[in-house]
Amino acid sequence: MAVVLALIAIVALGAGVTGVIIGRAARSPSVPAAAAGAPAATRGEAASWIAGQVAASAIVACDPAMCAALHADGLPATRLLVLGTATADPLGSDVVVATLAVRNQFGTRLQSVYAPVVIASFGTGTGRIDIRAIAPDGTAAYQAAVAADRRSRISAGSQLLRNPRIIVAADARNALSAGDVDPRLLMMLAALANEQQVRITAFGDPSPGASPVVPLRSVEIAALGPGAEAEASLRSMLSFIDAQRQPFQPLRAVLVGSSALTVEYAAPSPLGLLGSP
Amino acid sequence: MKIMRFIRWTTFLMAAAALLLGITRVASASTTSSGTGWVRLAHLSPNTPAVDVYLYSFGDPSAELVLHHVGYGTVSPYEALAAGEYTVAMRAAGAAASTKPVLSASLTVAPGGAYTVAGLGPESGLRLEVLQDQLTDPPGKAQVRFIQASLQQHEVTVTWDGKPTVTNLAFGSVSSYQVVSPATATLHAAGESESVNSTITLAAGTVHTVVILDGSKALVLDNLLDAAGSDGVPAGAAATGLGGTAPRVPSPLPWLYLIAAGLLLTMVGGLGVRLVPRQRGRHAR
Numbered sequence: 038m039a040v041v042l043a044l045i046a047i048v049a050l051g052a053g054v055t056g057v058i059i060g061r062a063a064r065s066p067s068v069p070a071a072a073a074g075a076p077a078a079t080r081g082e083a084a085s086w087i088a089g090q091v092a093a094s095a096i097v098a099c100d101p102a103m104c105a106a107l108h109a110d111g112l113p114a115t116r117l118l119v120l121g122t123a124t125a126d127p128l129g130s131d132v133v134v135a136t137l138a139v140r141n142q143f144g145t146r147l148q149s150v151y152a153p154v155v156i157a158s159f160g161t162g163t164g165r166i167d168i169r170a171i172a173p174d175g176t177a178a179y180q181a182a183v184a185a186d187r188r189s190r191i192s193a194g195s196q197l198l199r200n201p202r203i204i205v206a207a208d209a210r211n212a213l214s215a216g217d218v219d220p221r222l223l224m225m226l227a228a229l230a231n232e233q234q235v236r237i238t239a240f241g242d243p244s245p246g247a248s249p250v251v252p253l254r255s256v257e258i259a260a261l262g263p264g265a266e267a268e269a270s271l272r273s274m275l276s277f278i279d280a281q282r283q284p285f286q287p288l289r290a291v292l293v294g295s296s297a298l299t300v301e302y303a304a305p306s307p308l309g310l311l312g313s314p
Numbered sequence: 315m316k317i318m319r320f321i322r323w324t325t326f327l328m329a330a331a332a333l334l335l336g337i338t339r340v341a342s343a344s345t346t347s348s349g350t351g352w353v354r355l356a357h358l359s360p361n362t363p364a365v366d367v368y369l370y371s372f373g374d375p376s377a378e379l380v381l382h383h384v385g386y387g388t389v390s391p392y393e394a395l396a397a398g399e400y401t402v403a404m405r406a407a408g409a410a411a412s413t414k415p416v417l418s419a420s421l422t423v424a425p426g427g428a429y430t431v432a433g434l435g436p437e438s439g440l441r442l443e444v445l446q447d448q449l450t451d452p453p454g455k456a457q458v459r460f461i462q463a464s465l466q467q468h469e470v471t472v473t474w475d476g477k478p479t480v481t482n483l484a485f486g487s488v489s490s491y492q493v494v495s496p497a498t499a500t501l502h503a504a505g506e507s508e509s510v511n512s513t514i515t516l517a518a519g520t521v522h523t524v525v526i527l528d529g530s531k532a533l534v535l536d537n538l539l540d541a542a543g544s545d546g547v548p549a550g551a552a553a554t555g556l557g558g559t560a561p562r563v564p565s566p567l568p569w570l571y572l573i574a575a576g577l578l579l580t581m582v583g584g585l586g587v588r589l590v591p592r593q594r595g596r597h598a599r
Contacts, residue, residue, distance in 0.1 A: 189422075193399045196373035223372070224401040224420055231370040231378055280414035311399065312422030312444065 079160035083134060084110040086157055087168060090243060090288070091132060092303035098130035098171070100138040107134075127151055127171060132305060135167040150176055154183065156305050158246025167246075170305040182308040183250050189311035190252065191216035193223045202230040204261075205237045212240045212253055219252040220310040221285055221302045226256070229274050236261050238297070244304060255301035257293075268295040284310070351423035352392040352447075352548045355431050357384045358463035359486075360528050362437040364388075364407035368415050369431075372399040383407040387463075387527050389430075389538055392551035397425045402442055404433075418442040428540070428548045430523070435486040436465060448491050448521045449541040449548060456516035459491040460503075461525045464533055467505020470526050474516075475499035483526075491521070501535060508533045519543055 084106040087097060098118040099107060107117060118130045120139060127133040127143070133152050140147060152169035153176045159166045172179030194213035197203055203226065205213060212218050218240050229235050240253040258274065260267030271292055278290045278300055288303040355367050364385035371377035377396050384390065384407070399422050403415035419442040421431060428447040435441050451457050462470050462483040472480040475497055480489045496518040502511050503526050510533040516522060521540040526533060539549040 192422075193372055193420075196371075196399050199373040200371075200375060202375050220420075224417055227372040227399070227401045228368075228370045228403060228415070228417060231368075231375050276412075277414045281417055285417040311420050 076160065076164050079164055079166055080106045080136075082159045083157075083166040083168065086159070086245075087132070087134070088112060090157070090304050091168075092288075092305075094283070095131035095303075095305075096129065098127035098133040098139075100134070100136050100142075102138075103134045103136050103166075128173065130171055132156065133169050133171055135169050137163050137165075153179060154250060155246065155248045156251050157244040168304075179308075185313060186220065186308045186311070187216045187250065189216075189313060190218060190220060190223065193220070193227075193311050194218055197223060197226055197230075200227070200230050202234045203237065204234065206239060209237045209240050209256075217253050218256075219254045219302055219306045221287075221307070222254070222256050222300065224310065225278065225281070225285060225300070229258075229277060232277070233270055233273065234261050235274070243301070251304075252306045254304060254306060255299060258298045258300070260296045260298075264295070268292075271295070271298045274298055349397045349425045350394050351397050351425060351427040351429065352551050353379070353395050353421065353423060353429050353431060354390045354392045354548075355381050355384055356389040356461075356525070357386050357433050358461060358525060358527075359433045359435055359437060359440050360386050360463065360465040362386065362433065362440050365404045365433070366407050366409075366415070367431070368403040368405070369395070369421065370401045370403065371396070372401070374398070387525075387534075387536065389525070389536070392428065392548040394551060395423050397423050397427075399423075402431055404442070419444060426546055432461065432488075434461075434463070434488075441486075443488070445488055447523070447540050447548065449546050451519050451521060452493055454496070454518050455493050456496050456518060456520050456522070457491040457493055458516055458522040458524060460489045461523060462487055464505060464508075464526050464528045466528045467508055467526075467533065470503050470505045470533075472504075472524075472526075473502045496520075501537075503533055503535060505533065510535055512537070517542070520549075 080103060084103070087107060088110040091097065096116055096118055097107060097112065098120055100120050104117045104119050108114060118127065120127060120133075120142065122142070124142075127139075127147075128151065133139065133147070135147060135152070143151065147169070152171050154170050154172075155167045156170050157168040191214070194216055198205060198210060198213055222240070226235060226237070236259045237256060238259045239257045241255040241257070242251070242253040243255065244251060258271070260271050262270065275290055275292060275298055278287060281287070284307055287300050289301045290298065292298055353369065357365065364383050367381045367384055369379040374396065377398075379393055379395060381390055399420060401417055402419045402421055403417050405413055405415040419431070421429060421444050423429065426449075428449050430445040430447055432443050432445055433440055434443050448457055458474070458479075460472055460480050460483055462485055464470060465485055468485050469482040470480075471478065471482055474494060476499075479492060479494075483489055494516055496516055498513065498515040500511050501514045501524065503509060512535045514522075514524070514535075514537050520542045523538040523540050525536040525538065527536055528534070541547070542549050
């Protein structure tokens with residue numbers, strides 16, 4: 038019992054400290070936007086993108102000003118890892134928001150050790166804010182996993198292109214054969230094609246400034262067949278997608294009128310979902 | 315007479331063509347077989363209700379594999395599947411038709427590869443794990459691995475022939491294959507409060523997976539024969555494309571029938587050709 042109470046106290050204390058830091062950062066004139074190196078507009082853009090695109094389970098490491106902006110955008114304190122000046126590294130988080138303050142704090146180790154890949158970027162110059170995926174086992178292991186995942190996506194994409202129930206527009210075809218498509222989309226498309234014909238019009242990625250190794254996380258599927266039949270087909274796909282659980286539950290899946298369905302997965306794309314070819 | 319000769323030669327040529335075609339197609343079927351792997355499904359999550367399991371091929375919708383009502387402790391026979399990528403999905407057995415399967419894992423079937431797709435862990439943390447199965451042994455040896463699927467005993471230690479083989483294997487985990495000397499001996503598995511003995515033969519050239527299960531009263535051991543012999547084919551594997559639940563690799567039987575037909579026609583045609591000179595001779599006399 039005493040142990041449980043102690044654990045609760047520690048968790049509460051931790052959450053309280055995080056809240057106080059975020060609250061101070063949000064209110065205190067001692068941490069102006071300029072000190073963090075990013076214009077408020079850029080910080081707002083980055084915060085909105087994270088709130089809208091990063092997986093709800095992901096922990097975000099950020100400097101106090103950025104954490105305050107994220108908190109204001111709806112991220113709970115439990116998802117924020119505030120990087121104080123004494124914080125040794127951003128490990129323990131899933132993504133790190135690399136503002137000038139964070140870049141200065143960790144130097145070249147940020148890219149070379151902790152978080153080699155940019156999944157989105159906002160602004161320019163010193164005011165630039167990069168959102169980076171954390172490499173929990175180090176850069177070498179992460180880069181190896183990225184390369185292996187790409188090989189798996191190329192193999193899986195090529196197989197989908199041979200699937201007689203999948204019709205693919207030219208640009209989307211290139212993305213599939215180049216291994217540019219998120220593995221969650223590939224697996225979901227294979228399952229959908231088992232039920233019915235699927236016409237893919239485009240893959241996309243709402244991640245400005247992302248590294249070329251970051252896969253495309255959204256797909257647009259067009260209706261096939263005449264009016265009501267086409268809509269019924271899209272609704273059937275939507276109901277399949279809505280039934281999925283993590284990590285296959287998308288961030289968004291919506292019908293665009295009665296002619297198309299868009300599906301979008303959260304960032305960052307998971308590695309290792311597909312087997313080795 | 316010319317008409318008869320024409321008929322005989324046509325018969326002979328058709329027979330030869332049929333034979334040739336048969337051989338060619340069998341060669342082709344063999345090539346297809348080399349692009350085949352084997353998959354079996356195992357439900358090893360004690361408190362998870364029975365499930366239907368679906369394997370969706372990325373490249374060939376007709377290569378779907380469906381297994382219905384797979385309950386705890388069930389391990390399906392190996393099913394042959396064309397090499398390639400598959401999405402694995404599950405659905406509660408007996409769920410309404412409108413209930414959609416839930417994507418769970420992916421599986422890459424390599425030519426000649428054998429896999430166990432196992433549902434492991436408790437229901438709250440159920441995960442599908444793809445295990446690569448061994449099909450061959452070092453000369454004169456046997457291999458065995460263990461899957462700890464007992465929720466009642468969180469950790470299990472296994473001894474084989476009195477020697478510790480696996481120590482403190484946690485619930486939901488899988489040991490690596492261990493090479494052992496062939497023998498018939500006692501396999502002893504012991505958890506915190508239960509244990510079980512079973513006399514098991516591990517013959518040379520065989521590969522086994524022993525699953526430790528919760529029984530109604532005590533632990534139960536399920537000794538699965540993964541492979542026997544050096545042919546690189548899993549034990550009890552459904553013949554390529556025959557039996558099972560869904561269309562898979564094309565069966566070689568039609569081509570064997572074609573060969574048989576070709577041989578028969580050849581024999582008939584050949585007999586006809588051989589008979590002709592004799593008849594001619596008789597007529598000549």
